[in-house]
Amino acid sequence: MNMTQCPQCNRQRKGEEYKCPKCDCFYSPLDEILAAEAAEIEKRSFTGRFKASKEASNFWGAVKKEYQRLENSSPYNITLIFAVIIMFIFTMTLSVI
Numbered sequence: 001m002n003m004t005q006c007p008q009c010n011r012q013r014k015g016e017e018y019k020c021p022k023c024d025c026f027y028s029p030l031d032e033i034l035a036a037e038a039a040e041i042e043k044r045s046f047t048g049r050f051k052a053s054k055e056a057s058n059f060w061g062a063v064k065k066e067y068q069r070l071e072n073s074s075p076y077n078i079t080l081i082f083a084v085i086i087m088f089i090f091t092m093t094l095s096v097i
């Protein structure tokens with residue numbers, strides 16, 4: 001599978017972008033998975049959650065909700081996040097080789 005060109009318009013891929021900016025199409029199914037994982041990690045990261053809280057109309061309500069969510073998070077959740085991060089790094093390494 002050719003991952004360096006857009007499957008729709010044959011535009012040459014630039015750097016680490018997942019999607020063709022012209023037709024909003026993923027370069028490969030793997031890129032779709034990677035983009036989803038990157039978005040998920042960003043969402044789960046502190047800055048991502050902080051951004052989401054900031055964007056909420058009720059800022060302190062969102063902070064309180066976030067605090068409760070952290071309090072209720074089980075060790076299973078943390079293991080899952082680590083598994084996703086390790087999988088992401090592993091896939092990135094494979095794509096470089």
Ligand SMILES: [Zn+2]
Nearest residue numbers: 006009020023
């Ligand atoms: Zn394209």
